[in-house]
Amino acid sequence: MSRRGLLALFLLLASCKRTEPAASAVPDAGAGEVRPAASSVRDAGSAAQAVGSAPDASVAEVHPLAVCDARGGSPLNAARNYYDGGQYEEALSCAAQAAALDPDLAAAHAERGVALAALGRESEAQLAFARALAIDPGDAESLLGAARLYAVQMESTRERDELGVLYAERGLSQPSTPPELIPELALVAAMAFNDLGQADEALARAAIVLAREPGNHEAQYERALALFELCRFAEARKAFGALLDDPERAAHVHQHLGLLLEREGKWKLAQGHFDKARELSPEDFPEPPLPSQEDFRAAVAQAVAGLSSDMRRDLKGVPVDTEELPSDADLLANQPPLSPTILGLFRGPSLSEPCDGKETPCRSVVLYRRNLARAVRTSDELREQIRVTLLHEVGHLRGEDDEELAARGLE
Structure with a gap:
């Protein structure tokens, strides 16, 4: 699951880490310089007509940044000091002045980017970082x-996570990267790799952080999550257990301990952890719309009946079954293992490949009741997720891999 709400807490770990205050109402782009609207520059006739007329309600009110008070120092250093003090508007003003004085200074645009991000002005922050990296990749x-x-602040999508990984990995690979930035880059990479389902890479990046900062709870959490995703369940249980007293991550820790105990068939103990996770973070862990096994089978059968005729034809002779949770055997059949939270599974060769005769039938699809119910919030969403999961598995039946399916919106 994406953990943007939780992972944003990473930004509070040290004064140099970025926080997320409420979005600013300042609408201007870039460094906040006051610029004429495009129409006032390009349409002299319209501008002349506007002289002496009533204000146009369609023109956005301009809120220029305050003049930078560098306090006798350079604007760039002042921007950094203001940022570390939580004064993000002042940081943006001084970073804007630094960029105006030296437009080719990557550090000035980067400082604009972090101030804009802290103010919730994400699209402007994107441009500021793009300009900084265009100057100095x-x-x-x-x-x-x-x-x-x-990878942390913006709403999670595969493309954003991939971008986060690319930037973090480039920073880790640069010989000129200051040593103090290595743990921070590695932690962001671990977060993004976990969200992308690349737990082996996430585990390696978490190890980089913990080698330098053994007490870093966020890295400990990313390590525990990666161990869980890699089906190293005994290690994951121990790692999550060590974080139970961490108030910032306790809800997610309880949820994963519940998932681990559930796999052991310890239903009552598991439910206790699920209830605690919901108590601590009801928005992240609402009560799942778990149907009865009979109702779940009926919903799956209805989804199969609703497929297009060519898909139903391809599924002829391919049973579509339901199970509570994926078995260890199914998860460990691949390397790296499949995630314990998978919603469905296609077993066997694609239609273009011959059966080997070891299994009868040699192809099958299975959907997992508990994982699907936890992936949604309502019964209507569950029915839709069953349909999407079924389409995903039919894609595998037809020979598509996960990357191709994700590109088609069937991740």
Whole structure:
């Protein structure tokens, strides 16, 4: 699951890490310079007509930034000091002045980017980081700021997570990257890799952080999550257990301990952890719309009947079954293993490949009741997710891999 709400807490770990205050009402682009609207520059006739007329209600009110008070220092250093003090508007003003004085200074645009991100002005922050990296593709601060913006702050999508990984990994690979930035870059990479389902890579990046900062709880959490996703369940249970007293991550820890105990058939103990996770974070862990096994089978059968005729033809002779949870055997049949939270599974060769005769039938599809119910919030969403999961597995039946399916919106 994406953990944007939780992972944003990483930004509070140290004064140099980026926080997320409420979005600013300042609407101007870039560094906040006052610029004429495009129409006033390009349409002299319209501008002349506007002289002496009533204000046009369609023109956005301009809120220029305050003049930078550098307090006797350079605007760039002042921007950094203001940022570390939580004064983001002042940081933006001074970063804007630094960029105006030296437009080719990547650090000035990067500092604009982090201030804009802290103010919730994400689209402007994207442009600021893009400009900084166009000037200096290897600037470590710019890479870290862009990685955080895409992989932590913005709403999770595959493309944003991939961008976050690219920026963080580039920062990690640069010989000129300051040593103090290595753990921060590695942590963002671990977050993004976990969200992308690349748990082996996430585990390696979490290890980089923990080698330097053994007490970093966010890295410990990313490590625990990666162990869970890699089906190293005993290690994951121990790792999550060590974080139970961490108030910032306790809800997610309880949820994963519930998932681990559920796999062991310890239903009552598992439910206790699920209830605690819901108590601590009801928005993240609402009560799942878990149907009875009979109703779930009926919903799956209805979804199969609703497929197009060519899909039903391809499924002829391919049973579509339901199970509670994926078995260890199914998860460990691949390397790296499949996630324990998968919603469905296609077993066997694609239609274009011959059956090997070891299994009868050699092809099958299975949908998992508990994982599907936890992936949604309402019964209507569950029915839709069953349909999408079924389409995903039919894609595998036809020979598509996960990347191709994700490109078609069937991730």
